[in-house]
Amino acid sequence: MKDFNNIILELTHISQTVADIPNNNPFVVPDAYFSSFQTKLLSRIEHENTRFQPLSPLLESLKKENPFVVPENYISSFKVSIPQKEGLLVSFFSIKNMLKYAAAAAIVGIIATFAVLSNKTEEKTALAFTADRSAISEDAFALYLSESELVENEQNLNIEIDQSESFLVNLNPKLISEILTEIPENDISTYMSLLEFEDLNSMN
Amino acid sequence: MLEQLDDITLVKLFKENKQREQVFTAIVKRYQERMYWQIRRLVVSHDDADDVMQNVFIKAWNALENFREDAKLFTWLYRIATNESLTFLDQAKRRASVSYDDVSDTLENKLHSEKDFDEKKAVWKLQLAIQQLPEKQRVVFTLRYFEEMPYEEMSEILETSVGALKASYHHAVKKIEDYILNR
Numbered sequence: 001m002k003d004f005n006n007i008i009l010e011l012t013h014i015s016q017t018v019a020d021i022p023n024n025n026p027f028v029v030p031d032a033y034f035s036s037f038q039t040k041l042l043s044r045i046e047h048e049n050t051r052f053q054p055l056s057p058l059l060e061s062l063k064k065e066n067p068f069v070v071p072e073n074y075i076s077s078f079k080v081s082i083p084q085k086e087g088l089l090v091s092f093f094s095i096k097n098m099l100k101y102a103a104a105a106a107i108v109g110i111i112a113t114f115a116v117l118s119n120k121t122e123e124k125t126a127l128a129f130t131a132d133r134s135a136i137s138e139d140a141f142a143l144y145l146s147e148s149e150l151v152e153n154e155q156n157l158n159i160e161i162d163q164s165e166s167f168l169v170n171l172n173p174k175l176i177s178e179i180l181t182e183i184p185e186n187d188i189s190t191y192m193s194l195l196e197f198e199d200l201n202s203m204n
Numbered sequence: 205m206l207e208q209l210d211d212i213t214l215v216k217l218f219k220e221n222k223q224r225e226q227v228f229t230a231i232v233k234r235y236q237e238r239m240y241w242q243i244r245r246l247v248v249s250h251d252d253a254d255d256v257m258q259n260v261f262i263k264a265w266n267a268l269e270n271f272r273e274d275a276k277l278f279t280w281l282y283r284i285a286t287n288e289s290l291t292f293l294d295q296a297k298r299r300a301s302v303s304y305d306d307v308s309d310t311l312e313n314k315l316h317s318e319k320d321f322d323e324k325k326a327v328w329k330l331q332l333a334i335q336q337l338p339e340k341q342r343v344v345f346t347l348r349y350f351e352e353m354p355y356e357e358m359s360e361i362l363e364t365s366v367g368a369l370k371a372s373y374h375h376a377v378k379k380i381e382d383y384i385l386n387r
Contacts, residue, residue, distance in 0.1 A: 007352050014374055015381040018330075023350070026327045027244055028319045033254075037236055038229045041261050048262060 103191040206230040211277040246289040248314040311335040333383035341376040
């Protein structure tokens, strides 16, 4: 390890070219600059001090003491108490909700049952028709078709099947009255009162 | 008599408000030349160096009362001088609204206008090369090369690690060598 504390050695190690340059000071200082500098400096300090003299010597003479008193240990025991905001608790199982959901479930259940039963009846009819047709000869069947209005009925059946896809939308009033006859009077009146209650709420 | 006292005693007397001006004059006399040359090598012209010198000692006058003896007075003054010089150069750069390279050109021009300037002479060529260095490297090089300051002391003044200072000095010397050989 080389001794880099020696500045010349260190410089020679880094660059011989720079080390060969004489370490002379080429700058010139005006005569008596250093001997007169302190006097110049002190006069400037005096000037600065007078420049920044206080606007009011009276205020400056007053001690910057705080006249206010703070209760003992106030600062050390200071705490900020942030009140915790309480959340609103809403019960899911309220009587009103239970009635509402029960009525809705009953209506959906009735409609679904009717739709399933209707589909089964249509399937049975189609199967019976196919089975009968296989047992009869082609000619007899053609004759039968021409004489009967079965083709028309089949078309009607197809239309009904198509309509059954949109059954949930297009309920005919007669069917609804039939469904409603199966529901007890009490249930309907409870449901209607709930609907009225909701309407009133929405108006508010 | 005051000139015989060490730095600690002088600072103590200043703080005790005893013969303040005389005490401060003693401090100025002790360090003014070393401060001046450090500042002059950075700002180049005498007039600029004189302005910075006065600012340095005015700051020292105002802050000496709060000076803590955990640092040497000499180190503390050098730190003020270096900071003031760099602030001066920064303000000059802002005034001119030019890049640092342009300030280097300005410093080079100032060198050209120095008395006895001769570009062919190695000492002046060295000065021209120093002005091409980045600020930090320039400060490190001048403190090490001209002031022959130990890295440990430099570390206190510039608040930089010894390793970083050695690296800065190495880069500075290489750049100066390159400038001297290729210009």
